Amino acid sequence: MCLGIPGEIVEIRDDDSQLAxxxxxxxxxxxxxxxxxxxxxxxxxxxxxxxxxxxxxxDEAEAAATLELLSGLGQAYTDELAALAESDIT
Known part of the structure; x- marks a missing residue:
């Protein structure tokens, strides 16, 4: 299962790479x-x-509600977080 997971932007790159x-x-x-x-x-x-x-x-309220909902999915959510932790597009 592939999920969309809320993330908070902590940095936007200064170059033209469209990466954050x-x-x-x-x-x-x-x-x-x-x-x-x-x-x-x-x-x-x-x-x-x-x-x-x-x-x-x-918005932040939608992000919080979505994260709460996703945490209730159990293994699918855990698997998605593990995949995210292992990914690197740079």
Whole structure:
């Protein structure tokens, strides 16, 4: 199962790579923000992350509700977090 997981942007790269670092439940990973556009995002914003891409911008309340819901999925959520922790698009 593939899930979209909320992540908080902690850094947007200064170059033209369309990459940002997000924190997803304590795991920091570089993701591509090209589908949303860097001008629409800032440090502290929340995005829905799927397979290394920010799919949409969400607010903090939606992120918290989604994380709570996902934590109830058990193994599928655990597997997705493990896959995220092992990924690296840089």
């Amino acid at each position: 670092t997000v924190d997803v439940v304590g795991v920091r990973r570089v993701i591509n923000i090209g589908l949303i556009g860097r001008e629409a995002l800032a440090k502290g914003d929340w995005v829905l992350v799927h397979v290394g891409f920010a799919m949409s911008k969400i």
